Amino acid sequence: MTETVTKPRLxxxxxxxxxxxxxxxxxxxxxxxxxxxxxxxxAEFRMSEDQAHNVMITAHTKGACVVAVFVKDVAETKATRATDMARGEGYPLLFTTEPET
Ligand code: NFA
Structure with a gap:
């Protein structure tokens, strides 16, 4: 029978x-x-009034704005919750996710 013997890693x-x-x-x-x-x-991203206003204005003027970065499931959950908050009020507001580079 053959056996492979390896040194422990240092x-x-x-x-x-x-x-x-x-x-x-x-x-x-x-x-x-x-x-x-x-x-x-x-509400969803725990931003101050100033931070939230800046992100909103950036999206308004440039078409889109990165809100924050998270691990995949947290990003998707937050994007869905934020989008659903708007659906509940009948607004078309949309949050999406994409890998960071
Ligand atoms: N463009 C929207 C308006 O003028 C505001 C808005 C900003 C919507 C950012 C979506 C995202 N009422």
Whole structure:
């Protein structure tokens, strides 16, 4: 019978790899009121009034804005919850996710 004998490793990996991150992106539309967008950003992404207003204005003027980055399932859950908050009010507001580079 053959047996493979290996030396014990002298060094081990110091850190585990970081999980890939996903961006949550706010998309502009012509119908959702600015104040409502700010309210959703504050509620779901724990932003201050100023942070939420800046993100809302950036999406409004440029078409889209990165809201934050999270691990995949957190990004998807937050994007869905934020989008559903708007659906409940009849607004077309949309949050999407995409891998960070
Ligand atoms: N463009 C919307 C308006 O003028 C506001 C808005 C900003 C909507 C950012 C969606 C995202 N009422």
């Amino acid at each position: 060094r081990t990996r110091k850190q585990v790899a970081r999980p890939p991150l996903y961006k949550v992106i706010l998309l502009n539309d012509d119908f959702t009121p600015r104040e409502f967008v700010v309210r959703v950003l504050k």
